[in-house]
Amino acid sequence: MIEARKLTKRYGDKVAVDGVSFTIPAGTVTGFLGPNGAGKSTTMRMVVGLDRPTSGSVTVNGAHYRHHRSPLREVGALLDAGAAHPGRSARSHLRALAASHRIPRGRVDEVIEMTGLGPVAHRRVRSFSLGMGQRLGIAVALLGDPRTLILDEPVNGLDPEGVTWVRTLVRQLAAEGRTVLLSSHLMSEMAMTADQLLVIGRGRIIAAGPVQDVIDSATGAVVVVRSPRVGELGSRLEGAGAAVERADDGGLRVRGSSVEAVGELAAREGIALHELRHQRASLEEAYLNLTGSAVEYRSTTTTTETPR
Numbered sequence: 001m002i003e004a005r006k007l008t009k010r011y012g013d014k015v016a017v018d019g020v021s022f023t024i025p026a027g028t029v030t031g032f033l034g035p036n037g038a039g040k041s042t043t044m045r046m047v048v049g050l051d052r053p054t055s056g057s058v059t060v061n062g063a064h065y066r067h068h069r070s071p072l073r074e075v076g077a078l079l080d081a082g083a084a085h086p087g088r089s090a091r092s093h094l095r096a097l098a099a100s101h102r103i104p105r106g107r108v109d110e111v112i113e114m115t116g117l118g119p120v121a122h123r124r125v126r127s128f129s130l131g132m133g134q135r136l137g138i139a140v141a142l143l144g145d146p147r148t149l150i151l152d153e154p155v156n157g158l159d160p161e162g163v164t165w166v167r168t169l170v171r172q173l174a175a176e177g178r179t180v181l182l183s184s185h186l187m188s189e190m191a192m193t194a195d196q197l198l199v200i201g202r203g204r205i206i207a208a209g210p211v212q213d214v215i216d217s218a219t220g221a222v223v224v225v226r227s228p229r230v231g232e233l234g235s236r237l238e239g240a241g242a243a244v245e246r247a248d249d250g251g252l253r254v255r256g257s258s259v260e261a262v263g264e265l266a267a268r269e270g271i272a273l274h275e276l277r278h279q280r281a282s283l284e285e286a287y288l289n290l291t292g293s294a295v296e297y298r299s300t301t302t303t304t305e306t307p308r
């Protein structure tokens with residue numbers, strides 16, 4: 001479990017993390033989302049004691065990182081995949097880390113196996129591709145068999161097979177009761193991987209909760225309904241306080257109601273329905289709605305502009 005209370009980090013005048021409080025429970029994968037510069041890496045660095053909070057606090061498994069007697073067994077982190085010495089082989093890098101943290105040598109072979117690094121474990125890190133470097137970073141995070149894992153952009157640079165592997169791995173780690181905090185800019189991947197989300201913008205939490213709840217509250221739940229008596233159904237729904245929009249295909253898009261309420265109203269009125277479903281927005285739409293005003297580094301052209 002990770003608990004942050006009014007966690008704040010300033011760099012000079014810049015407030016990178018601004019009084020955030022959150023709890024990341026064990027047994028879940030929590031996705032950490034936010035635009036570039038929002039404060040994700042800084043928050044993660046404070047969790048593992050690489051940055052000192054200006055004020056507030058953050059604990060892992062009930063204690064501050066620096067107070068844990070065997071920190072690598074409590075929390076494993078992938079924060080900078082390029083952190084290994086370029087002249088060392090992956091295996092010797094892992095062995096050196098294991099020795100300095102009193103982790104048995106056998107664990108090195110286990111994490112090499114788990115991360116698929118076997119065929120390249122003897123090669124110098126200098127010759128590693130981005131994806132191999134990511135796998136080595138994940139192997140380092142797993143070395144102490146920690147109860148909590150913090151992975152900053154673990155799928156960055158991985159091929160589709162690697163992306164699927166990370167998803168399966170983190171799901172398995174959470175199923176074993178571990179705490180997983182994971183950042184990524186790949187929304188579709190995050191939607192498949194995370195149980196819950198923490199969304200940060202300009203150093204502040206702007207949404208938190210189960211993935212579907214965050215999507216619904218950011219986009220508004222929409223019910224799609226089709227009926228041969230669509231006009232009458234629309235007026236009845238409006239009479240019941242819903243906002244109704246006619247879709248291009250002749251159906252209705254209803255906000256401010258639910259699938260159950262629409263179905264029951266139609267039954268009461270004796271109106272036949274040909275379709276009734278909840279239209280789910282994507283995490284990407286929800287994310288863009290949530291962070292629209294929190295983006296610091298925006299390009300000047302957008303793909304949503306209509307050509308004239």
Ligand SMILES: Nc1ncnc2c1ncn2[C@@H]1O[C@H](COP(=O)(O)OP(=O)(O)OP(=O)(O)O)[C@@H](O)[C@H]1O
Pocket residue numbers: 011014015016034035036037038039040041042043
């Ligand atoms: N060592 C530092 N000195 C000064 N400012 C810093 C330092 N580290 C981070 N910042 C600033 O703090 C803010 C938060 O940065 P951070 O790296 O935590 O964002 P992030 O959400 O991880 O972004 P990204 O998605 O681009 O990795 C940014 O404005 C950044 O420029």
